[in-house]
Amino acid sequence: MIPLVSVDVQDAEPLVLEVLRSGQLTQGPMVERLEQAVAELAGVEHAVAVNSGTAALSVSLEALQLKPGDEVITSPFTFVATLNAILASGATAVFADIRAEDFNIDAALTEDRVSERTKVLLPVSLYGQMADMAAIEKLAVRHGLEIVEDAAQALGATQHGRPAGSFGIGCFSLYATKNITAGEGGVITTGSRDIAARLRLLRNQGMRSRYDYACVGGNHRLSDLHAAVGLSQLARLQTSYERRQSNAEKLSRELSGIAGLVLPTAMDGYTHVWHQYTVRVTEDAPCTRDELSSTLACRGIATGIHYPRPVFDYDCYREHPRIKASEVPVAAKVASEVLSLPVHPQLTDADLDLIIAETRAALLS
Structure with missing residues (x-):
């Protein structure tokens, strides 16, 4: 059978062995190396690794501190993680139709769905091609909205030279079927130091340091073992x-x-x-x-x-x-x-x- 997806992680062995020999299996220096590489690829200052693409979306929306009644506009043609993350944030999901030519959300129709309750635009860059992020960005600026790009399938994609993940907050997946995989994992990119700091708190039980809690958080950490698998593939x-x-x-x-x-x-x-x-x-x-x-x-x-x-x-x-x-x-x-x-x-x-x-x-x- 010719498979729809084939994963080759043989290059990961040296980095995985490096992690095993270090004894640092949880989040550590390999995660930091992965974050630096993805930040560079996305052309932003900050990247925060988490344990799944779904977590990337959920933590990003949580970082924006949405309130009941707030609305997030997204694509109806996407994997269910997009919708589940919106619902987990406590916000209401609103949908704008897509363009048939690229399967991505139609920016013109998105504007029609904006209301006084809208707080976030969450376009999906599907199949490896970015949504019309330039138009989405203009729309966000015009209405004072945040952008969270579901770029789970689009690591390395660009629009007129600008990378996926460089518009607002970008969310990538490192799941087993993705172009770059860690088995499980995700990465969030942002140009905002404040957002990055809050993301790091939220992924680690809200802790600034051990037992110093700044906010309610969860365990969304990526292990160094997973990071080693993902980092090895970024090189190719x-x-x-x-x-x-x-x-x-x-x-x-x-x-x-x-x-x-x-x-x-x-x-x-x-x-x-x-x-x-x-x-x-x-x-x-x-x-x-x-x-x-x-x-x-x-x-x-x-x-x-x-x-x-x-x-x-x-x-x-x-x-x-x-x-x-x-x-x-x-x-x-x-x-x-x-x-x-x-x-x-x-x-x-x-x-x-x-x-x-x-x-x-x-x-x-």
Whole structure:
């Protein structure tokens, strides 16, 4: 089976052994090295490592000290961690529809959702391509709002030369499926010294030093073992990106022109890091998205559906008092069409040829 995701952490062994031999397994110097590397990559002064991408979102919203009734505007087309973090903060989740061309929140529609209760804009940079953060930033400035960018899938991505994570507060994931993984982990980036200081308190039980509590916090620390795994991969981020880009370009070149198959594109001026290569199988195709997925599985090719429905469209959320569901026709339509094909760096030329051949056969038969 050609997997949708393939993780290669062999380079981590020297750094992991360094941690084991040091006896410092919990948060320590390796975490600091990881933070420095991510801060440099995001072009900001501060980075704070935590134990998951979800924690990055939750702690970031907690640092903004939201109050009951405050609203956070986000994308309806995202992983559930985005919504769960908003709800955990005590705020109300509001949704603006997405643009079909890049799967990210539509800045123009976002402005329509701003109210006197809005405090935070939480765009999601999906599949490895940033949302229109420049437009989001202008909107935030105009209305005096905070920005928390869910850049879990977009480490290393840029928009007109400006990196993901450099607009307001940036939240990255180091989960096992991400381009850079620590197995579990996350990193928060910010240009604000005050926000960074509060994030560090919140991740460590609110302690300034041992038993000196400044606020209510939690245990969101990243271990040095996890940091060692993530840090080892950052050294080859550029090589990994170049391979993903090459794979994406070949897929697009060989799959272009097929009726009913809409291919992903990198927006002008954007660096897409291709966390996922996600196509849309529309009603003009000779088979449905699910039929194509099943056919490819029978041919030994794994695919993924990211995501099968708008994030609030589940029983546990439909009647939630702090979710303001709305009509999101683009997100609803896209959710019925999207299918992710393998694009990871471990694909061989033969793997790519098989993915292309079987996809074409299924859609041109």
